[in-house]
Amino acid sequence: MKPARFAYHRAATVASAVELLEEFGDDAKVIAGGQSLTAMMAFRLARPEHLVDIAHIDGLSEIRRDGDTLHIGALVTHHAVERADLGPDFAVLSRTMRWVGHLPIRTRGTVGGSLAHADATAEWCSLAVLLGADIVVAGPSGRRAVPAADFFLGPYTTVLEPAEMIVEVVFPRPAPHAALTEFAERQGDFAIVSAAVDLDGAPHPTVVLGGVAGTPVSVEIDPGNWDPEAPSRFGDLADWVAAAVDLRDGGDYSAHYRRGLVRTLVQRACEEAAA
Numbered sequence: 236m237k238p239a240r241f242a243y244h245r246a247a248t249v250a251s252a253v254e255l256l257e258e259f260g261d262d263a264k265v266i267a268g269g270q271s272l273t274a275m276m277a278f279r280l281a282r283p284e285h286l287v288d289i290a291h292i293d294g295l296s297e298i299r300r301d302g303d304t305l306h307i308g309a310l311v312t313h314h315a316v317e318r319a320d321l322g323p324d325f326a327v328l329s330r331t332m333r334w335v336g337h338l339p340i341r342t343r344g345t346v347g348g349s350l351a352h353a354d355a356t357a358e359w360c361s362l363a364v365l366l367g368a369d370i371v372v373a374g375p376s377g378r379r380a381v382p383a384a385d386f387f388l389g390p391y392t393t394v395l396e397p398a399e400m401i402v403e404v405v406f407p408r409p410a411p412h413a414a415l416t417e418f419a420e421r422q423g424d425f426a427i428v429s430a431a432v433d434l435d436g437a438p439h440p441t442v443v444l445g446g447v448a449g450t451p452v453s454v455e456i457d458p459g460n461w462d463p464e465a466p467s468r469f470g471d472l473a474d475w476v477a478a479a480v481d482l483r484d485g486g487d488y489s490a491h492y493r494r495g496l497v498r499t500l501v502q503r504a505c506e507e508a509a510a
């Protein structure tokens with residue numbers, strides 16, 4: 236199927252992209268890698284009258300380390316992160332990219348596009364919440380940094396205003412003991428459930444689940460349920476998370492089935508993070 240008619244605008248700078256978005260308001264959409272938006276347009280799930288192409292804006296395709304902080308530009312592709320040498324501090328980001336679609340999708344799809352698209356099981360959304368990232372957005376009144384925990388409002392819904400665009404995501408501190416793992420029916424599909432774990436979270440690990448609600452879910456761990464010395468600590472934590480998570484029946488997979496996935500995946504992510 237072909238998309239409905241639209242006008243195409245190629246932005247040369249962030250300022251000109253924001254100007255175009257401001258001019259056309261709700262009738263405009265940013266396009267970056269096009270891996271999600273073009274499909275939505277073909278199915279008429281999105282019908283923008285104006286597309287603002289940001290793919291040729293300089294300066295948004297960089298991965299930059301600044302002390303403990305890692306900056307990833309909005310136009311950095313999943314594959315660029317997969318191939319980057321981020322060292323042990325941020326290796327979790329590169330390792331996770333294998334879960335994002337297939338290679339052709341990873342070579343075009345962008346980090347900013349994934350965050351803005353806000354699929355409930357998108358790996359970048361979970362990683363950003365897990366690692367306390369800030370999502371930096373540019374709009375008519377300048378730039379603002381939004382903590383990832385506040386960025387996602389629901390499935391495919393974020394705090395982005397119509398005239399705002401993501402320019403970068405900032406990971407504030409190294410995460411040498413973090414991992415994300417997931418389960419999908421077929422390699423390359425979006426996950427049914429994903430589990431991301433940061434064992435360096437203090438005073439207990441941080442756990443973020445995808446596929447259990449409309450946004451990534453950060454699980455509040457009761458410190459009483461974490462004994463770092465216990466040989467069965469990862470299994471115990473996984474049991475506790477699986478019991479605590481609020482899951483409803485509905486959709487293609489029962490709550491019982493997804494609870495089982497949560498348990499298995501949390502334990503697996505812990506073991507990978509520790510290794």
Ligand SMILES: Cc1cc2nc3c(=O)[nH]c(=O)nc-3n(C[C@H](O)[C@H](O)[C@H](O)COP(=O)(O)OP(=O)(O)OC[C@H]3O[C@@H](n4cnc5c(N)ncnc54)[C@H](O)[C@@H]3O)c2cc1C
Binds near residue numbers: 264399
């Ligand atoms: C078969 C298939 C399998 C996939 N599997 C996965 C998967 O397992 N995990 C996963 O995470 N993704 C998956 N994807 C989606 C893929 O990762 C996309 O790259 C990603 O969702 C969007 O990135 P994009 O650059 O292509 O964005 P686009 O398609 O260009 O845009 C997507 C949305 O984000 C907005 N947008 C894009 N960039 C910005 C920006 N900088 N600022 C503000 N808004 C912006 C657009 O307006 C649009 O609403 C899959 C896609 C396909 C086709």
